[in-house]
Amino acid sequence: MAKIIAGKGSSKYEIHIVGEKFPKSLINQNIGKKSKVLIVTDSGVPKKHINKIKDAITNKTIKVLTLNQGEKSKSFTSFKKITNKLFDLNFDRSDCLIAAGGGVVGDITGFCAATFLRGIKYIQVPTTLLAQVDSSVGGKTAINVEQGKNLIGSFYNPDFVLISSGFLKTLSKEEYESGLGEVLKYAFIGNKELKNIIEKNSEKIVQRNEKILQLIIEESIKTKSKIVTKDERENGIRAILNFGHTFGHAIEAYNDYQNITHGAAITLGMIIAAKISLFEGHIKEYQLDNIINMTESLGLITDHKKYKYSHLKKYIRSDKKVMDGKLNLILIDKNLNAFRTSNFNNKNIIKALA
Numbered sequence: 001m002a003k004i005i006a007g008k009g010s011s012k013y014e015i016h017i018v019g020e021k022f023p024k025s026l027i028n029q030n031i032g033k034k035s036k037v038l039i040v041t042d043s044g045v046p047k048k049h050i051n052k053i054k055d056a057i058t059n060k061t062i063k064v065l066t067l068n069q070g071e072k073s074k075s076f077t078s079f080k081k082i083t084n085k086l087f088d089l090n091f092d093r094s095d096c097l098i099a100a101g102g103g104v105v106g107d108i109t110g111f112c113a114a115t116f117l118r119g120i121k122y123i124q125v126p127t128t129l130l131a132q133v134d135s136s137v138g139g140k141t142a143i144n145v146e147q148g149k150n151l152i153g154s155f156y157n158p159d160f161v162l163i164s165s166g167f168l169k170t171l172s173k174e175e176y177e178s179g180l181g182e183v184l185k186y187a188f189i190g191n192k193e194l195k196n197i198i199e200k201n202s203e204k205i206v207q208r209n210e211k212i213l214q215l216i217i218e219e220s221i222k223t224k225s226k227i228v229t230k231d232e233r234e235n236g237i238r239a240i241l242n243f244g245h246t247f248g249h250a251i252e253a254y255n256d257y258q259n260i261t262h263g264a265a266i267t268l269g270m271i272i273a274a275k276i277s278l279f280e281g282h283i284k285e286y287q288l289d290n291i292i293n294m295t296e297s298l299g300l301i302t303d304h305k306k307y308k309y310s311h312l313k314k315y316i317r318s319d320k321k322v323m324d325g326k327l328n329l330i331l332i333d334k335n336l337n338a339f340r341t342s343n344f345n346n347k348n349i350i351k352a353l354a
């Protein structure tokens with residue numbers, strides 16, 4: 001069991017990482033005394049996980065609201081559904097929302113918590129690997145609109161995050177590998193301990209060994225929480241968490257957000273960014289090989305040849321990291337530290353995507 005603290009001042013919160021069994025006291029302490037509880041989940045989260053959370057909560061009125069699984073649920077429609085339920089239940093600021101699911105459930109529930117009565121308590125119980133190592137920490141909440149993904153939202157930290165590696169057993173191979181993409185990201189942007197653990201335990205990671213899973217989740221969150229606590233509003237250092245994401249997002253957009261998971265796309269994006277780092281002279285050939293080998297040792301695909309510069313160009317140019325018309329990239333240096341730069345030769349992007 002591990003505990004990490006994230007956030008600053010009054011918005012500080014604890015993140016606990018536990019195994020299959022989770023201590024009831026943890027969740028009850030964090031819900032508080034006189035509260036009602038609404039658990040928001042989606043139809044893809046196995047019922048047994050929700051029952052486990054319900055069983056751990058004592059002496060409370062617990063209701064469950066189940067959204068349809070999938071990205072479409074990060075919508076105004078879900079926002080209305082959840083907030084109407086909160087009104088029906090007479091929720092006040094001492095009551096508690098729980099997001100039990102992947103990043104979709106986490107983002108929409110967090111947004112409702114941030115805005116209902118100008119902010120109520122909420123707890124994240126992430127059940128996908130991606131949500132455990134990424135979306136449940138950092139306070140970004142959002143819904144999608146027709147103009148684009150995540151364009152309406154707020155920064156609003158949860159009161160508590162409870163991560164159980166036991167939930168990951170039922171995750172599909174695709175979704176598990178998607179989360180592993182983000183885990184690798186933390187290893188490639190400077191977490192050397194995590195890199196070591198992955199290099200020594202790739203087989204156990206593929207087999208979802210609980211002990212190792214808890215370790216890689218802990219290391220991933222250490223990196224994420226350190227960065228987001230320094231830069232809560234994404235004005236600076238938080239950008240390095242986007243390593244691989246300029247190209248990954250372009251690959252997702254080119255595929256119309258279908259048939260490829262976010263983690264699979266950003267894994268390809270990281271390989272492309274690592275190649276550019278090599279061509280720009282920041283890392284050596286053996287370091288690129290090491291990145292590719294590590295990625296493949298977890299069963300993830302590194303071959304990005306079907307995505308050519310001509311396919312991705314327009315999406316790369318519309319990336320959030322274009323500032324004053326200049327594209328910013330997150331690259332890595334010889335110590336495997338990530339940095340943001342607009343100082344690179346465009347030919348090296350074309351070469352990496354040749």
Ligand SMILES: NC(=O)c1ccc[n+]([C@@H]2O[C@H](COP(=O)([O-])OP(=O)(O)OC[C@H]3O[C@@H](n4cnc5c(N)ncnc54)[C@H](O)[C@@H]3O)[C@@H](O)[C@H]2O)c1
Pocket residue numbers: 042043044045046049069070071074101102103104105107127128129130131134135136137138139140141150167168169170171172175178262
């Ligand atoms: N807020 C942030 O900082 C942040 C960061 C990264 C991603 N995100 C957002 O997160 C979302 C993606 O999250 P995701 O990858 O978790 O996808 P997801 O929430 O859609 O979950 C993937 C699928 O797994 C199912 N599932 C969840 N838990 C399961 C379990 N234990 N066993 C079996 N199936 C389970 C879900 O029902 C869903 O069908 C995107 O909307 C993205 O924008 C947010």
Ligand SMILES: [Zn+2]
Pocket residue numbers: 182245262266
């Ligand atoms: Zn990501």
